Amino acid sequence: MSAPTDKELLAKIREGDKSAFTTLHNKYEHRLFAYCYRLIPNRQNAEDIVQSTFVKAYESLATLDKPELFYYWLFSIARNEVYGFVRHKRRNGVMHSIDEEKEIWDSETPLDKMVNEETTDLVRLLLGQLKIEYRETLILRQYEKLSYAEIAAITGDTISSVESRLYKARKVLARKLAPYFK
Secondary structure, eight states, rough: OOOOOOHHHHHHHHHTHHHHHHHHHHHHHHHHHHHHHSOOOOOOHHHHHHHHHHHHHHTTGGGGGGGHHHHHHHHHHHHHHHHHHHHHHHTTTTOOOOOOOOOOOOOOOHHHHHHHHHHHHHHHHHHHHHHHHHHHHHHIIIIOOOHHHHHHHHHHHHHHHHHHHHHHHHHHHHHHGGGGGG
């Protein structure tokens, strides 16, 4: 038996089956956290944003006209939460910093592991220095593997705007990485 689709789960939720929302939550929590954490590289803040995203999604399910677009709708809510968080921090003069946690890499030697960790830290640091619009587009394309049309659906931009932003983001990131890889 295959797993129920988002559309089927949403129909169950509308019929009063609260466990169906738990299934949706479990299905998307990790991806949503990864997206938020890459935009706001602080574990606690990313977890809080994911939690508020699911709360808002649950409270607003009645406004979702096309259940087959739940994934994009959910990421749009998360995007709004992230941008609201950033606006709040900027208004209060609080800058977010890169979380000290390191990703674990599977590598053959300790040297490979160390080089990979340093590279990951460098890319994470430089990603954190990009304008949030550039960072978001890169994350959705490179980490989430979304198409330009899917990114446009989440961000509310045109496909050409997404292409342009992605081009500019890659160019800026490449320029920032260049001194480290000569």
